Amino acid sequence: MLTNRFILLLLTTMLLSAEVFAADFAIIVNRDNPVETLSKAEIKKIFLGTKTFWDNGDSIDVLLQNEGEPHQSFVHDILNKTPKQFQMYWKRELFSGTGIPPRRSPDDQSVKTAVAADPRMISYIATIHLDNSIKRIRLE
Numbered sequence: 001m002l003t004n005r006f007i008l009l010l011l012t013t014m015l016l017s018a019e020v021f022a023a024d025f026a027i028i029v030n031r032d033n034p035v036e037t038l039s040k041a042e043i044k045k046i047f048l049g050t051k052t053f054w055d056n057g058d059s060i061d062v063l064l065q066n067e068g069e070p071h072q073s074f075v076h077d078i079l080n081k082t083p084k085q086f087q088m089y090w091k092r093e094l095f096s097g098t099g100i101p102p103r104r105s106p107d108d109q110s111v112k113t114a115v116a117a118d119p120r121m122i123s124y125i126a127t128i129h130l131d132n133s134i135k136r137i138r139l140e
Contacts, residue, residue, distance in 0.1 A: 024073040027137040030119040039140040049099040062102035063123040074124045
């Protein structure tokens with residue numbers, strides 16, 4: 001009986017942890033960007049450099065965060081990679097001449113400032129730093 005309770009408690013804790021982990025970051029764009037929702041597959045294409053234009057024809061400017069919790073969560077949950085695998089992906093793209101890695105920014109505040117100033121930019125920040133200066137993209 002004790003074992004069943006322990007297993008139930010462990011499973012509940014794991015589910016709650018996964019839910020919190022998945023909500024550690026938010027995909028953001030400029031408030032003037034008409035995009036409201038994107039699928040996980042579309043976001044993955046954008047951040048891997050295979051989708052480079054918004055539907056209105058504007059180029060997409062991607063901004064990554066330096067290493068940190070939002071970056072780790074984003075890379076794991078959306079790109080299904082480790083931060084090291086993601087870094088190696090962009091090194092291969094650069095050295096093969098097929099892509100230029102996105103710019104990087106040191107923290108949530110600098111990301112928000114950059115996204116708020118550029119209607120073509122997309123990035124991610126910790127959900128606790130969301131505010132009215134930028135727009136959160138809903139995941140389909």
